[in-house]
Amino acid sequence: MSLDIRNLHVSIEGVPILHDVSLHVGSGQMVGLIGHNGAGKTTLIRTIMGLLDADSGSITFAGQDLRNRPGFTRAAAGISYLPEDRRLIPALTVEENILLPVWANKLPDSQRRLEWVYSLIPEIAQFRERKAMQLSGGQQKLVALARALMPGHTLLLLDEPFEGVAPVLSRRLSEVIAKLGREGLCVLISESDDTHSADLIDALFRIERGSVTAG
């Protein structure tokens, strides 16, 4: 299974944002997408997720054309993302937040998956009954990663996972992400520089003003 993006052009409200973007994440690979604020990382990730429409070009995963499939089909295909701003529901417990994609997409086998996520990130199991609003920003990132892992068993898109996370927790996040590589997932990690991802990734692309180059 691999992600293949070719000659992708994306505009937002008529303004061209991504220009002729091509990028490849091979089977079981962890790939970095490095670029400054406003370079277009989130736009690319949201387009892969089907949350933004492309003007032209192709997005293929595991041989399936994703560009012409609506966003809600991603979870069933095992494709998921960690948004930069986490988007947890503050009044729900940690476990309820993690289970949201399961309820929304009626995903099968959720108990086994939940146990796998807790074994991967055991500290989360300890605060599963706490409300999301009672967690620190870094802990919330771990929970958002756990939530993304519920549907995300083929392709995971991590949008600046280390942004705003204190050093101890970002080391912990790195450990968890490193384990994902061994699970055979395809992972794309965006970051403003490669400080945290350098040791994790197999390949790197740079994005600057909406254009991507292999780095």
Ligand SMILES: Nc1ncnc2c1ncn2[C@@H]1O[C@H](COP(=O)(O)OP(=O)(O)OP(=O)(O)O)[C@@H](O)[C@H]1O
């Ligand atoms: N809703 C929008 N309307 C207009 N322009 C937008 C919109 N969303 C993003 N853009 C523009 O698209 C460009 C790329 O933004 P994007 O959020 O993809 O960058 P990024 O690399 O993820 O940066 P950041 O780390 O700051 O989120 C920016 O110039 C931004 O101003």
